[in-house]
Structure formats: C-alpha cells, structure tokens
Amino acid sequence: MQVIERIEPLRIALAESRRGGERIALVPTLGALHEGHLALVDRARERAACVVMSLFVNPLQFGPDEDFARYPRDREGDGRLAEARGVDILFAPQPDELYRAGHTVTVAPNALASRWDGASRPGHFTGVLTVVAKLFNIVQPDVAIFGQKDIQQATLIRAMVRDLDFPIEIIVAPTVREPDGVALSSRNAYLSAPDRKRARVLSRAIFAMRDAFDGGEHSTVALESLGNAVVRAERKVQLEYLAVMNPDTLEPAPVAAQGSIIAIAARVGTTRLIDNVILGAPDSSA
Ligand code: PAF
Numbered sequence: 001m002q003v004i005e006r007i008e009p010l011r012i013a014l015a016e017s018r019r020g021g022e023r024i025a026l027v028p029t030l031g032a033l034h035e036g037h038l039a040l041v042d043r044a045r046e047r048a049a050c051v052v053m054s055l056f057v058n059p060l061q062f063g064p065d066e067d068f069a070r071y072p073r074d075r076e077g078d079g080r081l082a083e084a085r086g087v088d089i090l091f092a093p094q095p096d097e098l099y100r101a102g103h104t105v106t107v108a109p110n111a112l113a114s115r116w117d118g119a120s121r122p123g124h125f126t127g128v129l130t131v132v133a134k135l136f137n138i139v140q141p142d143v144a145i146f147g148q149k150d151i152q153q154a155t156l157i158r159a160m161v162r163d164l165d166f167p168i169e170i171i172v173a174p175t176v177r178e179p180d181g182v183a184l185s186s187r188n189a190y191l192s193a194p195d196r197k198r199a200r201v202l203s204r205a206i207f208a209m210r211d212a213f214d215g216g217e218h219s220t221v222a223l224e225s226l227g228n229a230v231v232r233a234e235r236k237v238q239l240e241y242l243a244v245m246n247p248d249t250l251e252p253a254p255v256a257a258q259g260s261i262i263a264i265a266a267r268v269g270t271t272r273l274i275d276n277v278i279l280g281a282p283d284s285s286a
Contacts, residue, residue: 001083003090007138010091014052014139017088022049026141028132031055032072032186033081036176040145041085043173047143053082054135055092060099060106061127072189091139098134106130107164109156112250116241117152117265117274128153129160136166143169149183151261151276155250174282175275181207183275195269201234202275205242206262210277218256220244231266240265240272247278 004010017024025048027040037053044051055078062068075092082090106126112118113125136144146154154172161170176184181203182196191199205227212226223244231239244253245261253260258280265274 001079001087001090003079003092005091005093006097007093010052010089010138013089014050017050023142024048024050024052024139026135026139026144027051027053027087028135028144028146029053029055030057030071030186031078032074032189033078034176034184034186036147036149036184038081038085039176040147040173041082041087043145043171044143045086047145047169047171048141050088051086052089052091052139052141053087054139055082055090056095056098056131058098058127058131059095060130061124063121063123066121067187067190072186091135098131107133107160110159110163112152112159113156115152115250116243116263120240120265120272125153125156129156132157133160133164133166136161136168141168143171145171145173147175148172148278149175149185149275151263152250155248177203183273185273187271187273190269190271192269195236195271198234198237199268199273201231201237202264202266202268202273205230206264206275206277209244209262210279213256213262213279220252220254220256223256223262227262227264231264236269238267240267242266 025044027044029037041051057071059068079090107129109125109129118125158170161168180200182199208230209223209227212223217223227242231237242264244256245263246253247259247261256279260279261276263276
C-alpha cells in the first residue's frame, strides 16, 4: 500500500493506474477505522482494480461546539487496517493540503440539508459536500462507496453527483452492526459502559418499527408511536428525531412502503448517534 500525503504525487500515481486500464474506487473516511469502513473497501474491491482510501478529519464539517479536536485519530493503526484489507493507496493529507490559505469556495447543499442531521448540525453538509467534491476532483474515481448509516449524507452526495455532473457511480453499502444490533461508528468509542448498553435502544426502536411494518402495519403514525415508546423506556436517552422518510427526498412519508427509510438520531450521554433501516432491504441485523 502506498501512503500519499500530497495531491500532486497522488495524481501521478493514479494517472499510472489509469494508463494501465485500471478502474479506480474511492472510499472516503474520517479515519478511526472499524469493520464498517473495511466492508466499504470490500465493496470497492469488487468494482475496481485500484482502491483509494482517503483518511482526513475534515475540519469544515464540524461545528464550533462539536468534537473536531477530540475526534479519534490513529494514523498508524488505520494504516495497518487499510493495508491488511487490501487498500492500494491511502491518501492522508494534512488540512493545509486540502484547504490552502485563502480557500473560500464551498459546495452548498440543497434544502434537504436543513432537515434531520442538518437541523442540529448547521453547516455540516456544506463541509461534507465540499470535501467530497474536492476528493472526487483529486482522485477522479469511477466509483465511490459510502455507508448507509449516514443516509442523509449519502442522499446529498447522490444529489451533488447528479446536479454537478460528476461521472462517478455512487454505491451505498449496508450498515455493519455489533452482535447486539448497535451500528458501528467511530463515535461509539466515546460511550461509557452504561451508555454503550443504552445505545442499543436506537436499533431496537427502528427494528421494532421495521418488524411491525413487515407484520402489515403501514401507518407512519402507528409506527412512529411504537418506536417512540421503545425509546422512552430508556430514560437517559434523548431522542432528537425518529421518522419514516421517502428514500429519494428524505421528506417525512405519510405512509410507510417498501424502500421507505426509518431513521433515528438520539443523544446517549453526551454522544449523538444515528441509525436507520430501509424497509424491505436486507440488513446485517436481519
Ligand atoms: O462519512 C464520513 O466519514 C465523512 O463525512 C466523509 C464522507 C469521509 C467526508 O469527510
């Protein structure tokens, strides 16, 4: 595996792969790799001979009161995991390589960014789309892989690719879960032992709603009240949203249907966690 920190040598290495006729896949990450990220590498490998992973804690997507400074960073450990999983090029730039002095232009998301996670994280999706657009321009991959856990992010990236004509296929890979149902997330590392147990309520609530849907309950009101009751039983978890959504627009869906998304965000202690399921789609918890 090559580890590259600067844009120019990365472009040279990728030009060589392209000349050799290789397809290129990009797996963008913030680092603190876990099995969820590594499963994205497996998906990338199915689609391309050259797999590039980016490792960059993007300051632009963290609000002033968020966890940028304490976000887990383990460059050496991440390098070992990426190499063992078969990443060909690890692109690990310093912030001033991606955001040079005087950087002003950003990518503005559509109205969807003001809902759900965007409502509690103003500016977050501008930061995400800006860095992803930059990575797309630097790497020029044929295909890029993102995780379903960040479903609003994936939906906005698909919209950006469509609206700004990036010739890149976007694949959204299913969420990887712990045996007790908790979605893998780098932020799970912040949870105390009791909070880690409480975190199970997120997947419990959305699975209960999915099971009720599978059993014939399609009313959004009924499904949401079932999910809310599950969350309320865990007194120290603060629900931010729990909703049935249209998969294309992420607007609230009045009636649940195959393909609808059930998504949740909640604070467990001081940690904000998110999760979702797509109705009718296979899930690692199934
Ligand atoms: O999902 C993430 O890890 C990040 O938002 C991403 C896509 C790597 C952009 O920084």
